[in-house]
Amino acid sequence: MALATRTAKPPSLIGSVWRSTVGKKAVMAVTGLIMLAYLVAHMLGNLKVFFGAGEFNHYAAWIRTIGEPFLHHEWFLWLARVALSAAVVLHGVAAYQLSRRDLAARPVKYRGRGRRRASYATRTMRWGGVILGLFIVWHILDLTTLTVNPNAQEGRTYENLVASFDRWYVSAFYIAAMLALGLHIRHGFWSAAQTLGVGSPRRDRLLKALANGLAALLTCGFIAVPVGVLTGVVS
C-alpha cells in the first residue's frame, strides 16, 4: 500500500480551506451566519424607534458603553465593526472568486430552454449580493458617518433617522434593499446549512422553514421603520 509513504509537509489549515471550493463556501457560510446574527440584533434594536426619541437615543448611546468598565468607551462598537467588516470582505471576496470559477466552468449556454428548478432567490444571489454591498456603503454614509444625512447631528440618532426616511425615495430604496436582503437570506441560510453539512433529509424541511421565517422576520422588522416614518407613526 502506498498510503504511508507520503512525507510532504501538511498544508496549512487556512490555506487548504481557502483553496478548495468546498472550503471557500464554508467561509461564506460562516461569515454569512455572523452577519445574519448581527442583523437579528440590529433589527430588534431598530424597533425601539417606536418608543420615541428618548428611548431610541438612549439605546444608541448605550451601545457605546457595552463592556464598560472592562472595555473603554466605544471599544465594543469598534470590535464589532472590525469583525463585521472582515465578514463582509471575506464573504464578498469568496463570492467573487467562486463566481468567476463557476462562470468559467460553464462557458457555453444551452440553446434549448429547459424548466428551471432554482427559485428566484437562488438565481439572484450574486447580483442581490452586489446590491446589498452597495446598500451597506450608502447606509453607513447616511446613518453612521452622517456624511449624506440631511440632519447630521451626532448623538441624535432618532432625529437623523426620521430626517433621512422623510424623503420618500430614500425609504423606497431602503425597502427595496430589505426585500433583496430577504431573498438573499431565504436561499443563503439554507445554503449555509448545506455547506456546513448540517442538512439532512430529516432536517431539510425545518431548515427551509427557518430560512423563510428568518427572511420574513428580518424584512418585515427592517421595513417597519421607514413605513413608520412615512405614515407619521414615527416623527
Added chain:
Amino acid sequence: MNLTLRIWRQRSPEDAGVMTTYEVSGISEDMSFLEMLDHLNEELILAGDEPVAFDHDCREGICGACGMVINGRAHGPERTTTCQLHMRHFSDGDTIDIEPWRAAAFPVVKDLVVDRSAFDRVIGAGGYVSVPTGSAPEAHAAPVPKPVADLAFEHAECIGCGACVAACPNGSAMLFTSAKVVHLNVLPQGAPERESRVLDMVGAMDDQGFGGCTNTGECATACPKGIPLQSIATMNREYLRATLKGAGRRR
C-alpha cells in the same frame, strides 16, 4: 410521427460547431430516443452525409455512456437516461434541440460526444477502497447495519453519466463526487481512508475545472439515478470534519 431536430454538429474539438436542422419522418412512439437518432443516421449515411456522433453502450440505463441535453434538459423530459427515453414523450411535429453536455471540464470531442475522463481522475483520486491481496475475506467479517447498507447502495447507483454537471449552472461535479464519497465513507470497508478520500477527491474535482456548488438543486433533479441533493451536504460535512482533524498529517 414527424419531427424537426436541431442537433449540435462539431467535426472536432477545435471546430466551432453549429446547430444543424434535420427533418425525420416515420418515427414510432415506441422507439427510444437513441433509436430515433439511429434512424436519422441511417438516412444521413444513405444520403452520403456524416452521421451524428453520440455516446451509447448498454442501452438499458445502467452504463451511463449516453448523455445529451434534449430541449435544455439533461437526458430530456423524463427522469431517466437518454437510452430509456421513449419517443412517446414527444408529439408529432415537435422541434427538438439536441446538444452535448456543456462544461469546461467536459470538452466536446465530436457532435454530441464529450470527453468525461475528468470523472475518471476524480475517481482515481479516492473512489476506491484499499484491500489486502490474497483470498477473499469472509463476507460477514465486517457487519454492515441495514440502513447503512441502504444508504451506501443508494449512492453506489451513480453511473457517472455526467447529467449533474451538464444540468448545473456552474458546471459543478459536487453531486457526482458526493455520491462516491458517501457510498464509500459510510461503509466499514471505506473507513481507513475516510478523511484522505474526501480531501483527495474534492481536490481532484477542483483541479479538473469544475465549478463550485451554489445549492441550486438542478443536479439532483436531472440525475437519472435519483442521487439526493442531501449527499452534497454529507460530503461537505465529511470534508470539514477531515480538514479540522488535520488529515494532512494522517495521509
